[in-house]
Amino acid sequence: MAERGESRPSGEPGPSPSMGELDADQHRILAYASAIGPEFDFGLLRAAMGIDEELLAEQVERLVHLRIFRERPGGDRFGFVEEEFRAQIYRSLTESRLRVLHRKIAEVLEQTHPHPTPEVVSELGRHYFLGKVPDKSLEYNRQAAENARAADEPEVAANHLQRVLLDLVALGGDRRREQAEVAERLGDLYYSTGNFPAADRSFGEALELLGGDQPSVRARLLLARAEVARENLDVEAAVRGSLAAQKLFEATDDRLGIAQTFRLLGRLEFQRGAYREALDESMRALDQAGAVRDPRFLGRLSIDIGNSFALLGPEVRSVAIEWYERAIDRLREAGDWVELARAYHNLGVAVGETRPQDGLEYLERAREAGERAHDARSTGRALLSGVEMRLALGQLEEASRDNEQASRLLARLSDDLGLEQVEVNRGLIAEKRGQWEEAEQAYTAAATMCERLKLPADRAEVEFYLARLRHKTRDTDGSRTAYRRAAELGLPRVRPNLAQAFEELGHQLGEPSTPGVPASVSRPPAGAAPDE
Numbered sequence: 099m100a101e102r103g104e105s106r107p108s109g110e111p112g113p114s115p116s117m118g119e120l121d122a123d124q125h126r127i128l129a130y131a132s133a134i135g136p137e138f139d140f141g142l143l144r145a146a147m148g149i150d151e152e153l154l155a156e157q158v159e160r161l162v163h164l165r166i167f168r169e170r171p172g173g174d175r176f177g178f179v180e181e182e183f184r185a186q187i188y189r190s191l192t193e194s195r196l197r198v199l200h201r202k203i204a205e206v207l208e209q210t211h212p213h214p215t216p217e218v219v220s221e222l223g224r225h226y227f228l229g230k231v232p233d234k235s236l237e238y239n240r241q242a243a244e245n246a247r248a249a250d251e252p253e254v255a256a257n258h259l260q261r262v263l264l265d266l267v268a269l270g271g272d273r274r275r276e277q278a279e280v281a282e283r284l285g286d287l288y289y290s291t292g293n294f295p296a297a298d299r300s301f302g303e304a305l306e307l308l309g310g311d312q313p314s315v316r317a318r319l320l321l322a323r324a325e326v327a328r329e330n331l332d333v334e335a336a337v338r339g340s341l342a343a344q345k346l347f348e349a350t351d352d353r354l355g356i357a358q359t360f361r362l363l364g365r366l367e368f369q370r371g372a373y374r375e376a377l378d379e380s381m382r383a384l385d386q387a388g389a390v391r392d393p394r395f396l397g398r399l400s401i402d403i404g405n406s407f408a409l410l411g412p413e414v415r416s417v418a419i420e421w422y423e424r425a426i427d428r429l430r431e432a433g434d435w436v437e438l439a440r441a442y443h444n445l446g447v448a449v450g451e452t453r454p455q456d457g458l459e460y461l462e463r464a465r466e467a468g469e470r471a472h473d474a475r476s477t478g479r480a481l482l483s484g485v486e487m488r489l490a491l492g493q494l495e496e497a498s499r500d501n502e503q504a505s506r507l508l509a510r511l512s513d514d515l516g517l518e519q520v521e522v523n524r525g526l527i528a529e530k531r532g533q534w535e536e537a538e539q540a541y542t543a544a545a546t547m548c549e550r551l552k553l554p555a556d557r558a559e560v561e562f563y564l565a566r567l568r569h570k571t572r573d574t575d576g577s578r579t580a581y582r583r584a585a586e587l588g589l590p591r592v593r594p595n596l597a598q599a600f601e602e603l604g605h606q607l608g609e610p611s612t613p614g615v616p617a618s619v620s621r622p623p624a625g626a627a628p629d630e
Contacts, residue, residue: 123157124157124160124161126147127143127147127154127157127158127161128161128166128187129187129191129195129199130143130146130147130199130203131143131167131176131178131184132178132184132185132187132188132191133188133191133196133199133200133203133225133228134146134203136177136178136181136184137170137175137176137177137178138175138176138177139174139175140154140155140158140173140174140175140176141174141210142203142206142207142210143158145206145209145210146199146202146203146206158176162176165179166178166179166183167179196228197228197229197230198229199229200224200225200226200227200228200229201225201226201229201230201231202229203225203229204222204225204226204229204231204234207221207222207225208222208234216242216245216249219238219241219242219245220238220242220245220246220254220258222234222238222242223235223238223239223241223242223258223261226238226239227239227261227264227265230268232265232268232269233265233269235261235265236262236265236266236269239258239259239261239262239265240258240262242254242255242258243255243256243258243259243262243283246258247287250435250470250471250472251472252287252290252291252471252472253287253291253472255287256284256287256288259280259283259284259287260284262280263277263280263281263284266280274307274308274309275307275308275311275312277303277304277307278303278304278305278307278308278312278315279304281300281301281303281304281307282300282301282304282315282318282319282322284296284300285297285298285299285300285301285304285319285322286322288300289322289325289326290436290471290473291472291473292473292474292475292511292513294326294329294330297322297326298323298326301319301322301323301326302323304319305319305320305323313346313349313350314346314347314350314352314355316346317342317343317344317346317347317350317352317355318343318355320339320342320343320346321339321340321343321355321358321359321362323335323339324336324337324338324339324340324343324362325362327339328362328365328366328369331369331551331552333366333369333370336362336366337363337366340359340362340363340366341359343355343358343359344356344359347359353386353387353389353390354386354387354390354392354395356386357382357383357384357385357386357387357390357395357399358383358395360379360380360382360383360386361379361380361383361395361398361399361402363379364376364377364378364379364380364382364383364402364406365402367379368402368405368406368409371554371555371588371591371592373406373409373410374406374410376402376405376406377403377406377407377410380399380402380403380406381403383399384396384399384403387399393428393429393431393432394428394429394432394434394437396428397424397425397426397427397428397429397431397432397434397437397438397441398425398429398434398437400421400422400424400425400428400441401421401422401425401437401440401441401444403421404418404419404420404421404422404425404444404445404448405418405444406418407421408444408447408448409592409594410594411594412451412594412595415448415451415452418444418448419445419448419449422441422444422445422448423445425437425441426438426441426442426445429441435467435468435470435471435473436467436468436471436473436476438467439464439465439467439468439471439473439476439480440464440476441464442460442461442463442464442467442480443460443461443464443476443479443480443483445460446458446459446460446461446463446464446480446483446484447461447483450483450484450486450487451595454486454487454488454490454491455487455491457484457487458484458487458488461480461481461483461484461487462480464476464479464480465477465480465481468480474507474510474511475507475508475511475513475516477507478503478504478507478508478511478513478516479504479508479516481500481501481503481504481507482500482501482504482508482516482519482520482523484497484500485497485500485501485523485526485527486523486526488500489526489527489530494527494530494531497523497527498527501520501523501524501527504516504520505517505520508520514547514551515551515553517547518544518547518548518551518553518556519544519556521540521541521543521544521547522540522541522544522556522559522560522563524536524537524540525537525538525540525541525544525560525563525567526563528540529563529567529570534567534570534571537567538564538567538568541560541563541564541567542564544556544560545557545560545561545564548560554587555587555588555592555593557583557587558583558584558587558588558589558592558593559584559589559592559593559596561580561581561583561584561587561589562580562581562584562589562593562596562599562600562603564576564577564580565577565578565579565580565581565584565603565607566599566603568580569603569606569607574607577603577607578607578609581603581604581607581609582609584600585604585609
C-alpha cells in the first residue's frame with residue numbers, strides 16, 4: 099500500500115468513478131450487466147448487446163481498472179465490486195429500457211441453452227417475466243417452480259408461482275381454472291413452511307376463482323382451509339370446513355377425500371384431549387383409504403394413530419412406536435420431508451421417555467428432515483422436545499442452549515404454542531438448578547400463556563409443575579391451590595405420563611385421589627407429548 103505523499107503505483111486501481119465520469123459505451127455495458135445480475139458471463143453480455151468482442155473486452159478491462167467490475171478466474175466471468183453500485187444503475191433505468199434489456203438477455207439465454215439446467219430455467223423465467231413476455235415467462239416459471247419443489251426450496255418455488263399468477267392475468271381471457279390451480283399450489287407451499295396466513299389467503303383466492311365449479315377441487319380447498327384453522331386453534335372453523343368438504347367428497351365418491359376429512363376430525367379430537375375418539379376417527383380414515391394406497395396420506399395418518407396411542411398410557415407406548423416407524427417408511431417413500439420430521443420427532447418423544455439418549459438421536463433426525471424441508475418450526479420443536487431428555491441425562495447447559503435456540507427460531511415464526519413450551523422448559527431448567535424464584539416466574543408466565551391461548555391441557559401440566567415446586571419450597575397452601583387446578587383440568591387423563599407423580603404429590607399434600615376429570619382440552623406441548 100502506498101504511503102502518504104507517494105503516488106499510486108502504475109496499474110493499481112483507483113477509487114470508483116461517479117456515473118458522470120463514464121462514457122456512453124460504458125453506461126450501456128453497465129445497464130446490460132446490471133440487468134443480468136451481480137455476476138455475468140462475458141459471452142452472454144456480448145451476445146445480448148450485439149457488440150464487437152474486442153471492443154467489449156477493452157471496455158470491460160477499463161471497468162475492471164476503475165474498480166467497477168472484478169474478473170473471476172478464467173476471464174469469462176465478471177462481477178460487480180459493489181452490489182449497491184449495481185442496484186443504483188439498475189434503478190436509474192426506465193421500465194421500457196429494462197423491458198428491452200431483460201427480453202434480449204432471455205432470448206440469448208434461450209438460444210444458447212437448448213437444454214437448460216434448472217439454474218438457467220430460473221434465469222429464463224426471471225428475464226422473460228421482467229421483459230414482459232408472459233407466454234415465455236409462464237412456461238419457464240412453471241418449470242422453475244417444479245424444479246425448486248423437487249430441490250426442497252419451497253420459498254423459491256412460491257416466488258416463481260407468484261410470477262405465473264401475474265402472467266396468467268397478463269395473457270387475458272378466462273383462465274380462472276389455471277389461476278385457481280396455481281393458487282392452490284401456492285397455498286400448499288406456504289402451508290409446508292408454516293406461513294399459515296399466506297396459505298389461507300391462497301386457498302381462499304382459489305375458492306373465489308372456482309366459484310361453484312369443480313366440486314372435488316372445492317372440497318380439497320375447503321379441507322385445506324380447515325387445516326389452517328386447526329393450526330390457528332380455531333376449532334369451530336376447522337370443524338365447519340371439514341364437514342363441508344366431507345359432503346362434497348361424498349357427493350363425488352372420493353374415498354381419499356373422505357378419508358382426509360376423517361383424519362382432520364381425528365386431529366381436532368386429539369387437540370381437545372379426546373384421544374380415544376381421535377383414534378376412532380383415524381381408524382375410519384384408514385378404512386376409507388385402504389383401497390387407495392397413497393403413501394403420503396398413509397404416512398401422515400400413521401403419525402396421528404401413533405399420537406393417540408402415545409397418550410393413551412405407557413402400556414401402549416410400544417404400539418405408538420410401531421405406528422411411527424410405519425409412518426417413517428411411508429413418508430420416505432413419498433419424499434415428504436416435513437411430515438418425516440414430525441414422525442421422527444414423535445418417535446423421539448415416545449422413545450425418549452424411557453431411553454433419553456436414543457430419543458435425542460431421533461430428534462436429531464427430525465431436525466435434519468426439517469432443515470431439508472426448510473421448515474424452521476420442525477427444527478425448533480425438535481430442540482424443545484430434547485430439553486427434558488437432556489435434563490434426564492444431567493445435561494443442564496445443553497438443555498438451556500437448545501431451549502434458547504428454539505426460542506429464537508420460534509419467535510421469528512410467531513409460534514405461540516412453541517414459545518409457551520419454551521417457558522415451561524425454562525422453569526424445568528431453573529428448578530433443576532435450584533433457582534426456585536426463576537422457576538416459579540417461568541411456570542407462571544407459561545400458565546398465563548396457556549390461559550390466553552385456551553390450552554387447558556398445557557395449563558394442567560404447568561399447574562402440576564407449580565404445585566411440585568411450591569411443595570419443595572414449603573409453600574403448602576400454594577402447592578395445594580396449583581394441585582387442585584391441575585386436577586380440575588383433568589391432568590391424569592390428559593397427561594398419563596405424569597399421572598403417577600401427580601398422585602404421589604397429592605398423597606404428600608393430603609389431597610384425595612383424583613382419577614382424572616374429563617375436560618375439553620387442547621394440544622399437548624411439544625416437550626411432553628407428540629407434535630400434533
